[in-house]
Amino acid sequence: METQTLIFIFTAITFLIYGIIAFKTRAKSTKDFYIAGGDVSPLANAMATAADWMSAATFISLPGIVSFMGYDGAVYLLGGSGGFVLLAMLIAPYLRKFGKFTLPDFIGDRYYSTTARSLAIICALAISFTYLSGQMRGIGVVFSRFLEVPIDTGVIIGAGIVFVYAVLGGMKGITYTQVAQYCILIFAFMVPVIFLSIQLTNNPIPFLGLGSKIVGTDVYLLDKLDGLNIELGFGAFTEMKSSVINLVAMALTMMIGTAGMPHVIVRFFTVPNVKDARISVGYALIFIVILFISIPAIGAFTRTFLIENLQGISYANVPEWFKTWENIGLISFNDINGDGIISYAKDSKVNELMIDKDIMFLASPEIANLPNWVIALVAAGGLAAALSTAAGLILVISTAISRDLYKNILKKGQNINDKKELIVARLAAAFAIFVGIYFGINPPGFVMETIALAFGIAASAFFPVIFMGIFSKTMNKQGAIAAMLTGLIFSISYIGHFKFLGGDPADYLFGISPQGVGLPGVIFSFIAMIIVSKFFKKAPENIQKSVQNIRTP
Amino acid sequence: MKNEELYWKSNLKYLFILIPIWFIIAIVVPIILADWLNQFRLGGFPLGFWFAMQGSLIGFIILIFIYVRLMNRLDKKHHLNK
Numbered sequence: 082m083e084t085q086t087l088i089f090i091f092t093a094i095t096f097l098i099y100g101i102i103a104f105k106t107r108a109k110s111t112k113d114f115y116i117a118g119g120d121v122s123p124l125a126n127a128m129a130t131a132a133d134w135m136s137a138a139t140f141i142s143l144p145g146i147v148s149f150m151g152y153d154g155a156v157y158l159l160g161g162s163g164g165f166v167l168l169a170m171l172i173a174p175y176l177r178k179f180g181k182f183t184l185p186d187f188i189g190d191r192y193y194s195t196t197a198r199s200l201a202i203i204c205a206l207a208i209s210f211t212y213l214s215g216q217m218r219g220i221g222v223v224f225s226r227f228l229e230v231p232i233d234t235g236v237i238i239g240a241g242i243v244f245v246y247a248v249l250g251g252m253k254g255i256t257y258t259q260v261a262q263y264c265i266l267i268f269a270f271m272v273p274v275i276f277l278s279i280q281l282t283n284n285p286i287p288f289l290g291l292g293s294k295i296v297g298t299d300v301y302l303l304d305k306l307d308g309l310n311i312e313l314g315f316g317a318f319t320e321m322k323s324s325v326i327n328l329v330a331m332a333l334t335m336m337i338g339t340a341g342m343p344h345v346i347v348r349f350f351t352v353p354n355v356k357d358a359r360i361s362v363g364y365a366l367i368f369i370v371i372l373f374i375s376i377p378a379i380g381a382f383t384r385t386f387l388i389e390n391l392q393g394i395s396y397a398n399v400p401e402w403f404k405t406w407e408n409i410g411l412i413s414f415n416d417i418n419g420d421g422i423i424s425y426a427k428d429s430k431v432n433e434l435m436i437d438k439d440i441m442f443l444a445s446p447e448i449a450n451l452p453n454w455v456i457a458l459v460a461a462g463g464l465a466a467a468l469s470t471a472a473g474l475i476l477v478i479s480t481a482i483s484r485d486l487y488k489n490i491l492k493k494g495q496n497i498n499d500k501k502e503l504i505v506a507r508l509a510a511a512f513a514i515f516v517g518i519y520f521g522i523n524p525p526g527f528v529m530e531t532i533a534l535a536f537g538i539a540a541s542a543f544f545p546v547i548f549m550g551i552f553s554k555t556m557n558k559q560g561a562i563a564a565m566l567t568g569l570i571f572s573i574s575y576i577g578h579f580k581f582l583g584g585d586p587a588d589y590l591f592g593i594s595p596q597g598v599g600l601p602g603v604i605f606s607f608i609a610m611i612i613v614s615k616f617f618k619k620a621p622e623n624i625q626k627s628v629q630n631i632r633t634p
Numbered sequence: 635m636k637n638e639e640l641y642w643k644s645n646l647k648y649l650f651i652l653i654p655i656w657f658i659i660a661i662v663v664p665i666i667l668a669d670w671l672n673q674f675r676l677g678g679f680p681l682g683f684w685f686a687m688q689g690s691l692i693g694f695i696i697l698i699f700i701y702v703r704l705m706n707r708l709d710k711k712h713h714l715n716k
Contacts, residue, residue, distance in 0.1 A: 147687075152668070152682075152683055152686060152687075155664065155683075155686035155687050156665070156686075158686075158687060158691060159660060159664055159665075159686060159690055159691070162691045162694055163656070163659075163660040163690070163694055165694060165698065166656045166660070166694050166697050166698055167656070169698045169701060169702070170649055170652060170653065170656075170698075170701055171649070171653075174705075288688055291678075291679070291687075292676065292677045292678035292679040292684070293677075293678055294678065301677075301678030302678060303678050303679060303680070303683070304678070319672065319679075319680045319682075319683035320669070320672065320680075320683075321665075321668055321669055321682075325665060325666060328665050329661055329665055329666070332660065332661060332665060333661065336660060356705075356706065356709065356715070359698075359701070359702050359705060360702050362698060363695065363698040363699050363702055366694060366695050366698060367695055370691045370692065370694070370695060373691055374687065374688045374691055374692070376687075377687040377688070629638065632638070632641075632642050632645075633638050633641055633642070633712075633714050634709055634714050634715070
């Protein structure tokens with residue numbers, strides 16, 4: 082069958098599955114809409130968390146980043162997984178015990194302050210919108226490459242699908258579609274990786290294949306790849322190239338940011354009790370790590386194939402897939418020395434090959450000559466990854482508007498019935514999707530920076546406030562407000578200064594790039610919190626009692 | 635001391651041990667010591683590279699499950715496992 086027909090069938094089947102789930106999981110109350118009724122099994126919640134966490138960028142860009150950067154790419158894998166330990170030990174169980182629906186709920190109640198609640202809403206919206214804009218673009222890109230529709234049309238189709246189950250089912254609909262999406266995306270990712278692993282190393286387990294010898298030789302794959310990379314001037318694949326302090330700052334920003342991400346934290350409000358919240362974080366990390374430890378495998382495999390198939394090859398004899406991707410401008414050959422032979426090197430005076438890193442995974446089935454249903458599978462998987470993350474973010478935005486802003490601030494003290502609040506929540510979800518479509522069609526041309534900003538704010542504005550809200554009984558509202566303001570302002574100005582206002586990298590604070598902004602941010606935020614809190618009264622008695630209460634299951 | 639306070643003290647004690655271990659697994663071994671560890675090998679992997687790409691990630695999972703076990707036991711001991 083035609084590849085295009087297969088892609089169409091696979092995508093249609095997955096959309097049908099999402100539609101059926103959406104219909105079966107309609108939200109009947111705000112509890113359904115905000116926290117999926119609060120009775121999701123820890124295993125289902127873990128799958129949903131994993132799908133939520135792994136975005137289009139994880140699925141499509143990370144293999145390419147590792148493929149091109151080698152060791153340095155590991156910072157994204159460490160950063161994307163290490164935070165779950167903090168979440169399990171310092172955050173999730175206590176917030177589950179607190180038993181409310183949103184993160185601003187916790188911050189507003191714990192710090193007995195409408196100002197703190199409003200700041201928390203601003204931070205939650207800033208994080209979710211910046212993160213969402215990258216996701217919507219990802220949906221459009223996957224659609225356009227595989228279904229051959231314009232990117233904008235792709236964004237609208239994708240948003241339409243999310244609209245159905247997010248507006249109808251809220252958290253409940255999102256949770257169960259994410260479970261399905263996890264299954265689809267992990268299968269879609271592992272199949273091509275396993276095929277490649279067998280072809281190259283004869284080992285069907287990719288993360289072991291990475292450390293194996295190349296088929297029919299006595300040479301380890303990584304040694305061979307190190308050699309090829311050094312020969313072309315890129316430096317050994319397995320060695321560090323950037324500075325240690327910057328990698329440490331980036332990793333810690335992502336890890337601490339994970340533990341302060343509203344769309345991740347709310348997932349653990351949906352399980353029945355504290356014990357389930359703890360174990361659910363553990364399961365979620367297993368589901369994530371299965372994919373993460375296979376990423377360096379696909380990165381190394383595709384890099385090896387790429388160099389072997391293209392370096393020193395005559396342009397007239399390039400493989401079929403080269404032409405496909407050249408047509409859409411993601412690979413290009415510029416014959417500098419006019420000899421008709423591709424020369425690939427780090428040195429820009431010699432290099433004649435330009436490759437967009439995002440195609441490394443998408444093109445892997447073609448590079449390795451895999452059957453065309455694998456290509457269709459990868460398309461469905463990429464969409465599952467993008468849709469699941471977008472839906473999780475849309476939910477945070479809608480609850481921040483309907484519950485935190487509308488119910489708890491604008492209509493404070495009034496009795497809003499559940500039906501009415503549910504309608505507002507649905508309208509807010511619809512609004513969030515339209516904003517998402519706008520960002521998808523008019524993307525900020527700086528997706529990586531906006532994601533760095535999201536992690537920076539989550540780490541520096543949210544983490545210290547949540548942490549101290551649990552581990553200190555007496556921390557007061559003034560301290561919390563100071564901490565959130567410090568984190569928010571510092572992250573925005575640091576990234577703004579160096580990314581948009583032409584700041585000189587030589588002026589980086591301790592040599593930390595904007596992607597590592599969370600590390601200084603979290604330190605400043607803690608300092609501001611502790612100093613400011615000393616000047617004011619301790620938290621009142623009833624708050625201290627409620628903190629005591631969330632400390633036991 | 636009250637039952638709840640004793641429970642919290644034990645929890646803090648676990649965290650004082652486990653969070654530094656987390657830092658070692660997350661930052662010290664895979665980043666700070668990576669270059670030095672790369673002189674050793676684990677099969678076809680340079681050791682520092684292996685920790686950064688796979689070993690530390692598996693370490694995180696083990697750490698969470700150790701904490702979960704400790705806490706489940708603690709819940710029982712203090713009769714807080716409803």
